[in-house]
Ligand SMILES: NC(=O)C1=CN([C@@H]2O[C@H](COP(=O)(O)OP(=O)(O)OC[C@H]3O[C@@H](n4cnc5c(N)ncnc54)[C@H](OP(=O)(O)O)[C@@H]3O)[C@@H](O)[C@H]2O)C=CC1
């Protein structure tokens with residue numbers, strides 16, 4: 001039995017794909033009302049409207065006991081609390097983080113948190129370019145499964161691959177989690193540039209220099225270059241910085257247009273930008289785009305000033 005914790009857009013999409021592949025799957029939510037509504041309507045009307053839930057997908061507020069893998073598809077800043085509350089049930093099981101970000105209070109990534117909280121379990125992360133709605137509609141997607149234990153990695157890769165989820169494997173958990181976390185920060189910046197109407201050329205420059213920032217921090221923290229250039233890094237950066245399906249990009253677009261953005265929508269890049277800047281400072285690294293995103297979020301500068309700051313930096317070699 002595979003358990004997916006978090007009946008948000010991503011958790012629901014993964015549960016649909018896995019259930020349709022014939023796996024016994026339980027989709028867990030903390031919310032009794034949401035569970036009743038999903039059971040009745042066979043739809044997650046709040047987070048993934050218009051997509052039917054397979055009849056054989058179980059939906060519950062209780063995590064089924066057993067030994068099957070557990071996918072944690074809750075937002076990054078909530079993951080530690082969720083694990084704390086369910087630690088006894090999760091102990092000894094293979095745990096797969098399905099979130100993208102860096103914890104603000106500790107600057108730790110999801111795999112590091114899993115290892116710290118439940119050291120007896122295998123800790124992995126599933127990440128890469130994939131919109132929940134695309135997965136749920138059965139469209140083809142490719143993801144990266146990172147697990148430091150190569151044998152566990154193979155088992156998880158095999159059990160989570162479905163007709164429309166093609167999963168690649170790596171042991172580089174640092175690279176995989178940082179790629180997914182940092183691309184959201186750059187997507188906010190790309191959205192801001194787009195929202196302000198600064199043009200596709202500016203966005204391409206920003207994505208490229210943003211990628212350089214991602215590499216700078218990730219390589220300094222021990223990531224492998226090929227992970228950053230793979231699905232979880234470059235791949236997800238491209239998707240998120242070019243599609244208004246991305247909430248991080250849409251949030252950035254609102255910033256660029258000086259418009260309000262619905263605060264109930266999950267935008268992982270905002271807290272992660274602050275955590276990233278803190279971590280970069282500890283490493284003695286400059287991350288000017290991330291710094292500009294944080295200053296914009298804090299209302300310290302306007303977009304034009306952010307662009308001027310970036311454009312007036314000392315000229316250097318690429
Ligand atoms: N959406 C996408 O296309 C993709 C998302 N991701 C990643 O997946 C992660 C989750 O995002 P997504 O599913 O889109 O987010 P959503 O906003 O759609 O859903 C978040 C879910 O987490 C639940 N949740 C939040 N806090 C808690 C808590 N303390 N205890 C239990 N459940 C909680 C929410 O429950 P409730 O409704 O009760 O608040 C909700 O079901 C993010 O890190 C995101 O980056 C990755 C790839 C694609």
Ligand SMILES: O=C(CO)COP(=O)(O)O
Nearest residue numbers: 128129130131246247248
């Ligand atoms: O991570 C994602 C796609 O890979 C989803 O991006 P958003 O969280 O910006 O919607």
